Amino acid sequence: MPDPAPPRRTAVRGVILDFYGTLVRLVEPLPPSHRPLFLRRGLAEAADRWGDQWSAGPRDGEEHTAHSTSERAYHAWELDRLRRRALACGVPAAQAGPLAAELDRAMKDLRLARFDDVPEALAGLRARGLTVAVCSNWFWDLDRALEDTGLAGLVDVAVSSARAGARKPHPLIYRTVLERCQLAPREALFVGDMWEADVAGPLAYGMRAVHLRRPDRAVAGTAPPLPDGAARIPTLAALSALL
The missing domain is CATH 3.40.50.1000 (HAD superfamily/HAD-like)
Known part of the structure; x- marks a missing residue:
C-alpha cells in the first residue's frame, strides 16, 4: 500500500x-542619549548608574494589564517607572519627576x-x-x-x-x-x-x-x-x- x-x-x-x-x-537624527539629560542637572553618578537608555522600559514578556486601561493610565505608569528608577539611581526626589518626564520624551523621539x-x-x-x-x-x-x-x-x-x-x-x-x-x-x-x-x-x-x-x-x-x-x-x- x-x-x-x-x-x-x-x-x-x-x-x-x-x-x-x-x-x-x-x-x-537618532534618538538623543539619556546621559546629557542627567549631566545638565549635575547628576553624573546617577547617569552612570542609569546605564543603557533602552533598558528602562517594560521587560519583554511582562504583563501590565492594570496599567493599560487607558492612555492616561499607561502614560502615568511609564512616568512612574522612570521616576522610581531615577530615585534608585540616586536622583534627588525634587528632580526625579521632571527628569522622568524629559526621559520619557527622549525615549519617544524616534x-x-x-x-x-x-x-x-x-x-x-x-x-x-x-x-x-x-x-x-x-x-x-x-x-x-x-x-x-x-x-x-x-x-x-x-x-x-x-x-x-x-x-x-x-x-x-x-x-x-x-x-x-x-x-x-x-x-x-x-x-x-x-x-x-x-x-x-x-x-x-x-x-x-x-x-x-x-x-x-x-x-x-x-x-x-x-x-x-x-x-x-x-x-x-x-x-x-x-x-
Whole structure:
C-alpha cells in the first residue's frame, strides 16, 4: 500500500507582522542619549548608574494589564517607572519627576522610515484576501506611528503591547491580535525579526512563524536553528513564496 498522504495544514487567512525591525527602521537624527539629560542637572553618578537608555522600559514578556486601561493610565505608569528608577539611581526626589518626564520624551523621539520592500509586500498580502495585522512591543500610539510611516492604509489591525496589557512573547498579546483579526492560531502566520517575540512565542501559541533576517538588521548574532512550523527569509519580498 502507498504511504498515507500527510495531513493538510490549515490555510493561512492572516499575516501578523512585527513593527520595528520588520516594517520600519530608525533614521537620522537618532534618538538623543539619556546621559546629557542627567549631566545638565549635575547628576553624573546617577547617569552612570542609569546605564543603557533602552533598558528602562517594560521587560519583554511582562504583563501590565492594570496599567493599560487607558492612555492616561499607561502614560502615568511609564512616568512612574522612570521616576522610581531615577530615585534608585540616586536622583534627588525634587528632580526625579521632571527628569522622568524629559526621559520619557527622549525615549519617544524616534524618526522612523519604512523598509523599501514593505508597501509592495503588504499590498500583495491584501491582494490575496489575507488579513494584515501589526503586533508590536510599542507605545500607546502605534496607530499614529503607522500613519506617520505611510502604512496605516495597508494594515487592517494594529495591536501594541501598551494597549494589549502585555509584551511579546506573553500569550496575552497574541490572543489579543488574533481575536481582533478573528483568526484561530492555526490560521495565522507571524513575521518578525526578533526570535523570542516573533518566532518562538507565536509557535508556542499555535501559529506558524517566519524569521526575518534582513542583511542590514539591527539584531546581531547567529540565527537559531529553525523548528518545525517556522521559515526564514532575508526580505519581505520573499514572503509571498511561502504562501
